[in-house]
Amino acid sequence: xxxxxxxxxxxxxxxxLRDANPSEVQxxxxxxxxxxEMAGINRREIGFTCAGSCDYLTGGPFAFVSxxxxxxxxxxxxxxxxxADGAWAMYEAWMRLQEGDIDIALAFGSxxxxxxxxAEVWAQQLDPYYLxxxxxxxxxxxxxxxxxLLDSGKATEEDFAKVVVNSRRNAAANPNxxxxxxxxxxxxxxxxxYFRTPLRKHDCPPISDGAVxxxxxxxxxxxxxxxxxxxxxxxxxxxxxxxxxxxDLTSSPSxxxxxxxxxxxxxxxxxxxxxxxxxxxxxxxLDALGLSLDGxxxxxxxxxxxxxxxxxxxxxxxxxEAAARIIDGSANRVLAHATGGPLLQQNLVCLMEGE
Amino acid sequence: MSNERCAxxxxxxxxxxxxxxxxxxxxxxxxxxxxxxxxxxLTLRDVDAVxxxxxxxxxxxxxTPEIFLADALGATNKPLLRVHTAxxxxxxxxxVGAHHVIAGIHGTVLAVSWEKQSEGNxxxxxxxxxxxxxxxxxxxxxxxxxxxxxxxxxEYIGWMVAVKDRRNAAKNPYAHxxxxxxxxxxxxxxxxxxxPIRFQESCPSSDGACAVILTxxxxxxxxxxxxxxxxxxxxxxxxxxFPGRNPVKPQAGVxxxxxxxxxxxxxxxxxxxxxxxxYVPFSWYEPMWLEGHDIAGPGEGWKMVDSGETDLGGxxxxxxxxxxxxxxxxxxxxxxxxxxAALQVxxxxxxxxxxxxxxxxxxxxxxxxxxxxxxxxRTTPPQ
Amino acid sequence: xxxxxxxxxxxxxxxxxxxxERLTENLNRYADNLLEGxxxxxxxxSCGRVFVPSKGYCSLCVVPTTEADExxxxxxxxxxxFTIVSPVNYYGQKKTEPFVFASVLxxxxxxxxxxxxxTGVPHSELRSGLRVKAKxxxxxxxxxxxxxxxxxxGFGDVVESFEVTGEPDADEETYKEHLF
Numbered sequence: 001x002x003x004x005x006x007x008x009x010x011x012x013x014x015x016x017l018r019d020a021n022p023s024e025v026q027x028x029x030x031x032x033x034x035x036x037e038m039a040g041i042n043r044r045e046i047g048f049t050c051a052g053s054c055d056y057l058t059g060g061p062f063a064f065v066s067x068x069x070x071x072x073x074x075x076x077x078x079x080x081x082x083x084a085d086g087a088w089a090m091y092e093a094w095m096r097l098q099e100g101d102i103d104i105a106l107a108f109g110s111x112x113x114x115x116x117x118x119a120e121v122w123a124q125q126l127d128p129y130y131l132x133x134x135x136x137x138x139x140x141x142x143x144x145x146x147x148x149l150l151d152s153g154k155a156t157e158e159d160f161a162k163v164v165v166n167s168r169r170n171a172a173a174n175p176n177x178x179x180x181x182x183x184x185x186x187x188x189x190x191x192x193x194y195f196r197t198p199l200r201k202h203d204c205p206p207i208s209d210g211a212v213x214x215x216x217x218x219x220x221x222x223x224x225x226x227x228x229x230x231x232x233x234x235x236x237x238x239x240x241x242x243x244x245x246x247x248d249l250t251s252s253p254s255x256x257x258x259x260x261x262x263x264x265x266x267x268x269x270x271x272x273x274x275x276x277x278x279x280x281x282x283x284x285x286l287d288a289l290g291l292s293l294d295g296x297x298x299x300x301x302x303x304x305x306x307x308x309x310x311x312x313x314x315x316x317x318x319x320x321e322a323a324a325r326i327i328d329g330s331a332n333r334v335l336a337h338a339t340g341g342p343l344l345q346q347n348l349v350c351l352m353e354g355e
Numbered sequence: 356m357s358n359e360r361c362a363x364x365x366x367x368x369x370x371x372x373x374x375x376x377x378x379x380x381x382x383x384x385x386x387x388x389x390x391x392x393x394x395x396x397l398t399l400r401d402v403d404a405v406x407x408x409x410x411x412x413x414x415x416x417x418x419t420p421e422i423f424l425a426d427a428l429g430a431t432n433k434p435l436l437r438v439h440t441a442x443x444x445x446x447x448x449x450x451v452g453a454h455h456v457i458a459g460i461h462g463t464v465l466a467v468s469w470e471k472q473s474e475g476n477x478x479x480x481x482x483x484x485x486x487x488x489x490x491x492x493x494x495x496x497x498x499x500x501x502x503x504x505x506x507x508x509x510e511y512i513g514w515m516v517a518v519k520d521r522r523n524a525a526k527n528p529y530a531h532x533x534x535x536x537x538x539x540x541x542x543x544x545x546x547x548x549x550x551p552i553r554f555q556e557s558c559p560s561s562d563g564a565c566a567v568i569l570t571x572x573x574x575x576x577x578x579x580x581x582x583x584x585x586x587x588x589x590x591x592x593x594x595x596x597f598p599g600r601n602p603v604k605p606q607a608g609v610x611x612x613x614x615x616x617x618x619x620x621x622x623x624x625x626x627x628x629x630x631x632x633x634y635v636p637f638s639w640y641e642p643m644w645l646e647g648h649d650i651a652g653p654g655e656g657w658k659m660v661d662s663g664e665t666d667l668g669g670x671x672x673x674x675x676x677x678x679x680x681x682x683x684x685x686x687x688x689x690x691x692x693x694x695x696a697a698l699q700v701x702x703x704x705x706x707x708x709x710x711x712x713x714x715x716x717x718x719x720x721x722x723x724x725x726x727x728x729x730x731x732x733r734t735t736p737p738q
Numbered sequence: 739x740x741x742x743x744x745x746x747x748x749x750x751x752x753x754x755x756x757x758x759e760r761l762t763e764n765l766n767r768y769a770d771n772l773l774e775g776x777x778x779x780x781x782x783x784s785c786g787r788v789f790v791p792s793k794g795y796c797s798l799c800v801v802p803t804t805e806a807d808e809x810x811x812x813x814x815x816x817x818x819x820f821t822i823v824s825p826v827n828y829y830g831q832k833k834t835e836p837f838v839f840a841s842v843l844x845x846x847x848x849x850x851x852x853x854x855x856x857t858g859v860p861h862s863e864l865r866s867g868l869r870v871k872a873k874x875x876x877x878x879x880x881x882x883x884x885x886x887x888x889x890x891x892g893f894g895d896v897v898e899s900f901e902v903t904g905e906p907d908a909d910e911e912t913y914k915e916h917l918f
Contacts, residue, residue, distance in 0.1 A: 021762070026794045033800060055439075058888070062411060066889070068594060070800065073592050073593050073594050076607035077592055079590065079592040080438065080440060080590055082437055083439040084419070084437050092451060095460055096454055098458035100358065115757040115759040128417045129379060131423075132751065237435075238433065240432070241431050242426055341425075345422060345425070346425075416753060497820055497917065501866070546824060547822075551821075596890055598848035600915070600917070
């Protein structure tokens, strides 16, 4: 792992909205500007920019070309784009910063799920020869995963409900969250009908629109721009086999591997922000990291992805939420997670500390 | 902290053609990957990370297809990063892969890019499923017209580029359109598609993939074959449409070129570069990029074509592989430029090898000519 | 070329995905005005450039523009670039004869309208610099269907064409930065 010190010094996010009126790029314009203002820099000081978005979510090819306008790409800038969550854009920008010829990088992610039916769109991410023709949708797949988790004896439906209670209650204090309820109880949730057994509606993520941006800086530049930067101690991402049938759906070895590679040694964490978009997935992720809902580590203080799921931004939102708690002094060691593909197939971990 | 030096030590291309219905998407990718690994004398086990690029997912109708391709890419338990920067994506993917090595994050990286347009409807994809599609040529034709008007180039220049690239492609075993006997007359007589672009001055639509193995000095030492070393690499983007934009010579292209020349210590690209693989999907883009990257002065690009300087045997050969005009699996096309530049530097380009190449330039562009990815490769590592 | 003689089985997997997207507020006002035969854009409060249609922000200054920044521009302008397209059977292409695909810079605007038809001059005499004026469709035939939040926004289907006015050509200096 490279020794270079790189930190988050500025960030911003839009609220997670069920149906945002502005276009994707219109959501991004103020978010990118706010992140740059928080870092206290001039746009021209940014040495590299990387964006994350998805054509199929937007419903047209080259959707990212418009998003470039939020970056202020005139005069020309050094820039790239990933067809993935903004967390992977941040990974690329973090990697680029390691080389030492630039001091500041910008990454952002954005997506609007509201124009489409995400369950239909993401069904087209499955193997087009063997899985997609079966018409299986991501929510039913998540139901299969939840059933496997119950059958393994690793969790109960009550545990699923506890995840949702934690999310709704924490989200109550998050102005950017979409679903919040400070008074929710496990009993009330378990009284709800099934949606895809054994999942209830609240076990599934909402449909969300949103955008997020982050500014990173190296070494002394980071210290100059931010009184308490969120230092990135490590970042790594790993992918597993695609076919759900060849994986143990009740575990997430790629999360455990990414965490190890990112330098997470199992030591104490103040905060963990996870992108599990279905409540059982959060339990699987906690297990992979050796954590639990009842431990000393605060789990998803923002409410997590169950409280707002702007796909293509949601992973980077987790990183921003974790970093924010270092920057405001309320935490000293945090871990954030992003995911891609069906059923936690691909996972990214970012470990951050205060100084 | 010092950065690693990065080299291309393996190159693999599929055979490109209109429909590769003999293979699935995973099969197509493996054809390129296996050839690249064989060239690098490595196996998938030696690869630390995979970077993959392609143009819009709508071309094949699969959302982020690398997710289902993870197994075929040999990426399980490894990092897999997907790049998408429009037509320049193959070049960008190679560069993102190289940055993994240069930054010291991974020692050996597989970068692969592809398109299998025959599995979907690419023109539908380009039009976003909307009506009235005119194809990419319609978007670029007005700027080619403007170039011709401003430079005073005779119309046969476009025909010359088409003849040169198609004849070069006949020497490239992987190329899609091979026309060893094509004549200026045939290009001139082909139907006008988007004035001033005729059918034979346009790229085909191909299925195919390209892979490169990128590694550091330690990795390069293990190979018995020569390596192609990065001396410069750069990506630059500008807004696609704004008042004051010069789409004939986009500023992002100028700055991307100057960035790689500076890194490589090149002060006179025309004399210091031995061969160039430039992204030329329509004939006129050859003289436009010669000027757009300050290889030729204003109005001088077409004269380099006219004098035969960009021919296989000329002083500044452009696209000895046959270029995008002969082979265009969109997502792969940018990487093919880097792969072919690497083959030239390594002396492994076969029948279309330019003798004695020490420095090669690779370039890809995309979008509304607002995305650029460029690299300079040499026979020896940078100091 | 050698094609494999073997026939391969082809599996058809047709997918329909439906997207419902409202026009953004700025494009909504632009579309309403087009139906009434008026063209509006937004003047950047920072640099003064006029974007037609409004993007909701200035892409050069990266500052938002609001309804208060919107201005009407005339329906006259200059051809700044063009191609003549021979229709190929690309998806959804209904034209059968070669057609003009031109960029028009409206007077008082800084961005061009793309893909416009130019009439009143034979294809062989079409050139950049020609002065043109919108030939509006009758009110009841105007449509803004197909306008989109993506790309530059579009011009709906509200004019027959831009017709050459016969005025002297504009000087290249006045439009050379507006080729798109």
